[in-house]
Amino acid sequence: MEMPSIPQPTFYIFKCEQSSPPGMPKPSCVNENTRDLFNYTAQSLMKAGIMGPVQIVRTSCLGRCQMGPLMLVEPGHHMYASVSKEKIDKIIEEHILGGNPVEEYLISSQFWGEPVNLVQ
Numbered sequence: 001m002e003m004p005s006i007p008q009p010t011f012y013i014f015k016c017e018q019s020s021p022p023g024m025p026k027p028s029c030v031n032e033n034t035r036d037l038f039n040y041t042a043q044s045l046m047k048a049g050i051m052g053p054v055q056i057v058r059t060s061c062l063g064r065c066q067m068g069p070l071m072l073v074e075p076g077h078h079m080y081a082s083v084s085k086e087k088i089d090k091i092i093e094e095h096i097l098g099g100n101p102v103e104e105y106l107i108s109s110q111f112w113g114e115p116v117n118l119v120q
């Protein structure tokens, strides 16, 4: 008897969860105003019944701290900048459920150029 396969996730959402200590001059994605965004996103995915096909992952710094809070959606290398609860609602509705990335929330191409080709 053939075992049913377990489907790959449709999307991964990588949420930067880096916080810097008080007094640190460099901004970070998590501070007292933004620390509940991971849970908010996870709860929104649960309410929509899509936790599983959509995997949310806590990450450390994604290297664009000035643009935070950041959220990277894969596949597609879609990096969302300055996310808020309102933006997360729209990202889930339009990108995750609708298949259309929310262009106006994406990080500027000035800070997110094409990847370096490592093929020799």
Ligand code: FES
Pocket: 016, 017, 018, 019, 027, 028, 029, 030, 060, 061, 062, 063, 064, 065, 068, 070
């Ligand atoms: S702290 Fe989030 S990108 Fe650096």
